[in-house]
Amino acid sequence: MPILPKRKLPEEAEIPTASMADIAFLLIIFFMLTTVFTRDKGLKIVLPEKTQQVVKIKGERIIKISINDRGEIFLGEEPITLADLKVRVQQRIKDYKQAHGGKDPLVVIRTNVDAPYERMIDVFDVIKQIPEARAVSLASIRTGGG
Amino acid sequence: MRMQRLKKEGKINIPTASMSDIAFLLLIFFMVSTVFRKEIGLKVTLPEARATERIVKTRNIAHVYIDKNGRISVDDVIVQPKDVTLRFKLKLAENPAIISHVKADKRVKYDYVDKVLEALREAKALRVVFATDYKR
Incomplete structure (x- = not known):
């Protein structure tokens, strides 16, 4: 077996870290x-839970507050503008x-199913701006009962 | 005058050894805090509202898209309103604190939104946010 010449120890291995950053x-x-x-x-909004009991x-x-199919707003039974609401x-x-x-x-927003979604958001936005209105509920109206 | 003084103080160097540590720290922060958007959704024009709030818990959000033709999309699949219930039941099983983000087009009939809300109620996904833009 040939004797390998003793390798010189390397100086010291170094990883260049200057470019790491x-x-x-x-x-x-x-x-x-x-x-x-x-x-x-x-x-x-938090939806009400679905329960068996009424x-x-x-x-x-x-x-x-009701919104009809043409997007008109009613407070109770009387028509109202968004600004007055x-x-x-x-x-x-x-x-x-x-x-x-x-x-x-309890503030209930009843929206006709044919009304544009934007109207309902407009009304809901107004109600959201009233800090006292804590209980808000959403409902829908189907033309011809409901 | 000035040259003389500089020579006296020798070479000025800024320590840059810890620079990479700082950079990696920032990198890790960005990687951890980034939430990748998984879905493409539908094209919707959101309504505007003054009372718009930001949702802080971004990780608990599940989106429902409703476009102006009344198509409903969950997880990039067009679904029927009744299928929303099943999909959200599965989501809720994974994460009970889920918030449903309803992104509905402002021109859509309220009927479609109402059906989705009903489906969410059925799935017991009661925390809902109607997506809106800030009103200027």
Whole structure:
């Protein structure tokens, strides 16, 4: 067996790390450019749970807002404009609270199924802007009963 | 004058050894906080509302798209309103804190939105957000 000449020990192995920062920053820039910031936003609501038993609510506790198939808005039975709605509903809530010892009334938005979705959002937006309106419910009207 | 002083102080260098640590830290932060959008969805024009709020918990969001022709899309599949229930039941089983983000076109008839809401109620997905844009 030939004797191998003793190898000289290498000085010291070193990994060049000077360009590591460059690589990392390059990756950061890549991620920043490819990330699409999509902020999800909208109007929150919690739907009522579906139960077998019917929950009965006194008629006077309900503040009814209806939207018909042409997109016209009614507070109770009388027609109203979007601009007036906020003040009127606010007043109704205040009156109810005074009469019933601070109990919250229920605001119900009944939308005809043929009405444009935008109208319902317009009304819901107005109600959302009233801090006193805590209980809001959505319902639909089908033409010819319902 | 100035030259003389510089010579006296010797070479000035900024320590760059920890630069890569900082960069990688930033990189990891970006990678962890990025949520990749998985679906393409449908083309919708959102309605505008003044009371629009941001949803903070981005990870719990499931989208439902309703375009102006009343087509409903969940997970990039066109579905019937009654299929929404099943799909959301599965989503809720995976993550009970799910928030349904209803992205409906502003011109769509309320009927379609109502059907989707009914389906979500059926699936017990009660936390709903109607997608809107900020009103200027």
